[in-house]
Amino acid sequence: MNEKIKKASRHTSQSEGLIFEKSSPGKRAFELPPLDVPTAEPAKALGAHHRREGVAGFPEVSEIEVLRHFTRLSTWNHAIDLGMYPLGSCTMKYNPRVNEFVARLEGIATEHPYQPQDLSQGCLKILRLLEKCLLEITGMDAITLQPAAGAQGELTGLLLIRAYLQKQGNPRKKVLIPDSAHGTNPATAVIAGYEVENIKSESHGQIDVEKLYDLVTEDVAALMITNPSTLGIYEQRLPEIAQILHAKGALLYMDGANMNALAGVTRPGDLGVDVMHLNLHKTFSTPHGGGGPGAGPLAMKKALEPFRPVPILVEKENGRLALEPIRPDSIGRVKAFSSNFGVLVRALAYILAYGPGIRQATEDAVLNANYIRKHLEGVYELPYSLPSMHEVVFSDAIQKKNGVNTMDIAKRLIDYGFHPYTTAFPLIVPGALMIEPTESESREECDLFIDAMKSIAEEAATQPELVKTAPHTTRVRRLDEVGAARKPVLRWKPATPRSEAAD
Amino acid sequence: MRYLPKSPMERQEMLAAIGAKSIDQLFSSIPERYRLREPLKIPGPYSEAEIIQYFKERAAENASGYTSFLGAGVYNHLRSVVTDTIIQRGEFLTSYTPYQAEISQGTLQAIFEFQTLMCQLTAQDVANASMYDGSTATTEAVLMAERLTGRQRVLVARSVHPEYREVLKTYAKNSGLRIEEIPFAPSGTVDAKALQAALKNDVAAVVVQSPNFFGAIESYTPLAEASHSAGAMFVVAIAEGVSLGLLHPPAEADIVALEAQSFGLPPSYGGPFAGVIAAREKYVRQMPGRLAGQTTDSAGQRGFVLTLATREQHIRREKATSNICTNQALCALAATVHLTLLGKEGLREMAEQNLSKAHFALAELLKIPGVRRAFDAPFFNEFTVVLPRSVKIVNAHILRDKIIGPLALGTAYPDLTKHALVCITETTPRPEIERFAAAVKRALEQPV
Numbered sequence: 001m002n003e004k005i006k007k008a009s010r011h012t013s014q015s016e017g018l019i020f021e022k023s024s025p026g027k028r029a030f031e032l033p034p035l036d037v038p039t040a041e042p043a044k045a046l047g048a049h050h051r052r053e054g055v056a057g058f059p060e061v062s063e064i065e066v067l068r069h070f071t072r073l074s075t076w077n078h079a080i081d082l083g084m085y086p087l088g089s090c091t092m093k094y095n096p097r098v099n100e101f102v103a104r105l106e107g108i109a110t111e112h113p114y115q116p117q118d119l120s121q122g123c124l125k126i127l128r129l130l131e132k133c134l135l136e137i138t139g140m141d142a143i144t145l146q147p148a149a150g151a152q153g154e155l156t157g158l159l160l161i162r163a164y165l166q167k168q169g170n171p172r173k174k175v176l177i178p179d180s181a182h183g184t185n186p187a188t189a190v191i192a193g194y195e196v197e198n199i200k201s202e203s204h205g206q207i208d209v210e211k212l213y214d215l216v217t218e219d220v221a222a223l224m225i226t227n228p229s230t231l232g233i234y235e236q237r238l239p240e241i242a243q244i245l246h247a248k249g250a251l252l253y254m255d256g257a258n259m260n261a262l263a264g265v266t267r268p269g270d271l272g273v274d275v276m277h278l279n280l281h282k283t284f285s286t287p288h289g290g291g292g293p294g295a296g297p298l299a300m301k302k303a304l305e306p307f308r309p310v311p312i313l314v315e316k317e318n319g320r321l322a323l324e325p326i327r328p329d330s331i332g333r334v335k336a337f338s339s340n341f342g343v344l345v346r347a348l349a350y351i352l353a354y355g356p357g358i359r360q361a362t363e364d365a366v367l368n369a370n371y372i373r374k375h376l377e378g379v380y381e382l383p384y385s386l387p388s389m390h391e392v393v394f395s396d397a398i399q400k401k402n403g404v405n406t407m408d409i410a411k412r413l414i415d416y417g418f419h420p421y422t423t424a425f426p427l428i429v430p431g432a433l434m435i436e437p438t439e440s441e442s443r444e445e446c447d448l449f450i451d452a453m454k455s456i457a458e459e460a461a462t463q464p465e466l467v468k469t470a471p472h473t474t475r476v477r478r479l480d481e482v483g484a485a486r487k488p489v490l491r492w493k494p495a496t497p498r499s500e501a502a503d
Numbered sequence: 504m505r506y507l508p509k510s511p512m513e514r515q516e517m518l519a520a521i522g523a524k525s526i527d528q529l530f531s532s533i534p535e536r537y538r539l540r541e542p543l544k545i546p547g548p549y550s551e552a553e554i555i556q557y558f559k560e561r562a563a564e565n566a567s568g569y570t571s572f573l574g575a576g577v578y579n580h581l582r583s584v585v586t587d588t589i590i591q592r593g594e595f596l597t598s599y600t601p602y603q604a605e606i607s608q609g610t611l612q613a614i615f616e617f618q619t620l621m622c623q624l625t626a627q628d629v630a631n632a633s634m635y636d637g638s639t640a641t642t643e644a645v646l647m648a649e650r651l652t653g654r655q656r657v658l659v660a661r662s663v664h665p666e667y668r669e670v671l672k673t674y675a676k677n678s679g680l681r682i683e684e685i686p687f688a689p690s691g692t693v694d695a696k697a698l699q700a701a702l703k704n705d706v707a708a709v710v711v712q713s714p715n716f717f718g719a720i721e722s723y724t725p726l727a728e729a730s731h732s733a734g735a736m737f738v739v740a741i742a743e744g745v746s747l748g749l750l751h752p753p754a755e756a757d758i759v760a761l762e763a764q765s766f767g768l769p770p771s772y773g774g775p776f777a778g779v780i781a782a783r784e785k786y787v788r789q790m791p792g793r794l795a796g797q798t799t800d801s802a803g804q805r806g807f808v809l810t811l812a813t814r815e816q817h818i819r820r821e822k823a824t825s826n827i828c829t830n831q832a833l834c835a836l837a838a839t840v841h842l843t844l845l846g847k848e849g850l851r852e853m854a855e856q857n858l859s860k861a862h863f864a865l866a867e868l869l870k871i872p873g874v875r876r877a878f879d880a881p882f883f884n885e886f887t888v889v890l891p892r893s894v895k896i897v898n899a900h901i902l903r904d905k906i907i908g909p910l911a912l913g914t915a916y917p918d919l920t921k922h923a924l925v926c927i928t929e930t931t932p933r934p935e936i937e938r939f940a941a942a943v944k945r946a947l948e949q950p951v
Binding site for chain 2: 016018019020023027028029030031032033035036037038039040042045046047049050051052054055056057058059060061063066067069070071072073074075076077078079080081082085087090092094095096098100101102103104105106107108109110111112113114115116119120121122123125126129132133136137148149150151152154155159162182183184186187188189190191192193196233234236239264265266267270271279281287288289290291292293294295296309325331332333334335336337338339340341342343345349351352353354355356357358359360361363364366367368370371374375386387389410411414419420425439440441442443445446471474475476477478479480481483484485488489490491492
């Protein structure tokens with residue numbers, strides 16, 4: 001083992017097949033209390049043609065096997081709980097456990113969305129307090145907590161913009177999106193019925209404000225901007241950008257994915273932003289859970305408020321809270337039931353833990369990113385030199401000379417005990433290394449990361465093959481992704497095909 | 504602050520290493536006049552104990568201690584503590600989307616198992632790694648049908664969950680889709696004649712739910728045949744997954760949109776749940792959402808990766824099949840663990856208990872003078888009854904007995920003001936069913 005790999009050492013992990021391969025008829029892991037009413041005969045109650053004879057292929061295993069199976073699988077994952085997870089744009093910060101605890105409380109997790117609102121005042125108060133906190137943090141006028149994730153927040157925002165413009169007589173045709181944007185921005189614009197016009201960043205990676213004067217016409221509904229940009233750079237001329245749009249009747253949408261750089265320091269609402277979403281699973285610490293769930297609340301200026309999705313949370317004269325289902329100008333619902341409520345509970349628990357001190361988290365996130373930048377600048381190429389906020393983007397230009405690219409470096413980082421940074425994004429940086437440490441990393445962890453990155457740069461120069469064939473320490477080696485896509489195997493099937501006739 | 508791993512001295516040393524005089528210098532790109540001078544006006548900081556106290560107080564203002572007869576898309580089922588034990592493991596809870604396959608094999612294999620379970624349940628060939636919920640899964644299934652057929656007219660049964668239909672309308676408004684609703688027959692199921700009359704060769708999809716919003720079970724075969732004869736896709740939405748343990752699966756469907764909440768996820772005031780899209784294999788390249796696929800590594804070992812990503816927004820941007828990025832992965836994992844625990848026998852037995860208890864409850868209610876069944880189609884664990892007076896008034900009465908009564912259908916269906924949608928699951932004990940029937944009887948005996 002390389003002595004420079006200080007953070008990790010190898011240990012045995014258990015092998016484990018698919019759960020279906022452990023199945024044997026008659027085993028079970030769950031028992032129900034005995035039925036306390038007369039049995040309804042399925043064939044009689046349902047009619048023979050509706051009745052199913054059990055689900056073919058379903059697993060039959062015991063409780064200990066289930067527990068071991070998933071525990072073994074879990075040990076094959078990297079996680080924030082194990083160490084730094086510097087995925088740029090994803091804000092992989094600590095997920096406080098008290099948030100998990102309160103989301104599971106009897107009276108919180110157990111509540112039905114259709115129960116009487118007089119018996120839901122606790123849930124509604126949680127929603128109301130979260131609304132108030134998020135409005136204070138963003139400096140906006142109104143909010144909806146309904147969207148289930150960032151991309152759905154974006155869609156809700158563009159539908160609001162569309163409805164607002166439509167009300168004035170013309171929904172307009174285009175949405176402008178910088179070439180540094182997340183892929184969800186253009187994908188969302190299309191669902192909202194807009195054409196996408198991609199705009200090129202200027203040489204420092206910022207919005208080309210001079211060009212924007214020409215690009216913003218009466219056809220433009222909005223500009224979607226990420227601030228700080230995906231380069232981790234603050235858009236200094238945001239208020240001017242807002243003015244250019246407003247002068248032509250267009251609106252400014254801010255993708256709040258990078259709000260971890262701003263919370264408590266500045267407020268998008270003060271910068272001229274008309275509408276923005278927040279990713280509660282990024283800035284507000286709700287767990288990523290292997291890809292979700294998240295929540296994507298959307299905050300807006302007053303002019304957009306009438307178009308919010310229903311139901312709307314309102315305070316009644318008697319101080320009671322209620323969800324109102326009907327608003328004449330509403331864009332309608334974007335998901336069933338009120339929201340990803342359980343995620344919202346966790347986000348509020350996070351905000352309450354910090355209070356106004358959330359600013360300290362922002363400062364530490366920016367401090368960590370700049371500390372890493374300082375130590376790796378020159379070791380890796382820094383394509384854009386403007387000050388970094390919460391993340392720093394390098395490129396693999398130096399290592400490329402030895403045939404080592406960002407993906408190779410990322411895979412080698414795994415051997416050093418770290419989850420890779422985000423590779424190959426943003427698209428405006430060829431061979432990008434996008435590093436977001438978040439405030440959750442100690443100086444010691446940052447130092448280990450810096451040492452690892454320096455050591456890999458050295459390896460790339462002296463023994464590039466070692467890097468190009470990494471990782472060397474994982475359960476599986478690099479996987480054949482081309483083969484997986486060419487001949488997709490997307491489900492398990494029994495080795496000897498059983499009759500599906502039972503269905 | 505307990506979540507932040509730095510001492511004041513470490514902060515100073517790090518600033519010095521950077522060459523910055525103060526932390527403010529790192530924010531110098533934000534023009535001075537836009538920087539907040541005052542602390543944010545938000546409550547806190549709270550200790551862990553205070554946070555728990557705050558939420559316990561809110562919990563006490565909710566419906567603890569009530570027995571509920573609500574379903575309507577959100578179901579209360581037994582959940583093993585094992586499920587929660589697994590999904591709270593940090594390696595699952597605090598990991599990201601498994602893009603780096605070598606250190607995400609746990610999540611990837613679990614997704615592959617989830618996809619397999621969903622295929623087995625729905626009798627479809629492929630299933631994705633999750634959508635937000637049943638409503639957006641149904642909507643995305645329709646958008647998928649639009650791409651596959653190149654048609655824009657969509658026929659949706661009025662007996663599909665009202666909120667699913669609302670979400671579909673929101674998404675459809677700007678994509679040129681024309682949504683038309685198909686009425687229900689006296690049986691409570693889709694009006695086949697009305698459907699036939701509306702079906703032309705410009706229809707992209709026919710959308711039904713089963714059991715539908717009234718609890719009535721649809722017959723797939725004739726609906727599928729009618730849809731296919733017009734060249735339309737047959738899309739089936741399933742809001743109550745446990746029904747699949749006992750009911751004929753939607754094998755005739757082209758696309759299935761499933762809500763997985765019933766598989767180990769608490770009601771949680773409406774979310775987070777997990778939607779799923781399952782479909783025939785030939786349509787996989789038009790599917791939205793993530794997919795895990797089996798492959799091998801350079802040493803020939805079995806492993807799993809995210810695959811067919813050229814459908815997705817991070818690769819295809821404005822040409823992607825959907826804008827979805829974050830999905831409901833941890834909820835899908837909960838469903839995977841839960842269904843694995845239940846297994847073949849457990850799922851069947853749970854489904855049978857739901858069937859038996861719901862039929863028992865209907866019989867109890869029908870003993871009350873003036874109460875009748877609204878529809879005569881077979882049902883699973885939900886059914887609609889017609890009361891001799893307004894459901895809302897009856898519910899107000901029985902609330903005093905700490906019973907949350909059935910859903911009043913009149914809110915979503917103004918023509919059904921005396922119709923009540925009753926849900927019974929395996930979690931409703933017989934004495935509570937009897938107490939509910941007695942309370943309804945007393946409420947109906949009250950003078951008007």
